Amino acid sequence: MSLIREREFGLARTHVSQLKRFVPTLKAQLQKNHLALILDHCDPYPELVQFCRQISDRFQISWITDSPLDPPLQGFPPQQANLTNAIQSWINRIG
Numbered sequence: 001m002s003l004i005r006e007r008e009f010g011l012a013r014t015h016v017s018q019l020k021r022f023v024p025t026l027k028a029q030l031q032k033n034h035l036a037l038i039l040d041h042c043d044p045y046p047e048l049v050q051f052c053r054q055i056s057d058r059f060q061i062s063w064i065t066d067s068p069l070d071p072p073l074q075g076f077p078p079q080q081a082n083l084t085n086a087i088q089s090w091i092n093r094i095g
Contacts, residue, residue, distance in 0.1 A: 016047045016048050019048070019051060023055055023058075023059075034095055035059045036061075036090075036094065036095075037059045037060070038062050039062070039063045039064070040063070040064040042063070044063050044065055044067050044069060044073075044075075060072075060094045061073050061074070062074035062087070063075050063076070064077075064078050064083070065077070065078065066078065066079075074090060
């Protein structure tokens with residue numbers, strides 16, 4: 001399982017068009033069977049949620065947000081006391 005950190009790839013405040021260009025390149029570069037995309041500091045606005053649903057067959061996707069998300073997208077509240085452990089548990093389950 002590869003964990004994609006948006007800050008490492010310059011995805012903070014991502015727009016759908018940026019993510020659409022980024023995703024195929026990332027998948028090709030990492031050459032991994034299972035990839036997790038965790039979005040933070042990026043509100044789950046409708047166009048981005050729709051795109052994430054389109055790529056959810058290739059990526060496990062979660063958001064650090066207070067906004068509700070429907071499966072297959074996963075949400076983690078930013079104020080969650082054990083946020084790191086919760087995300088690690090999610091990665092372990094999907095990996």
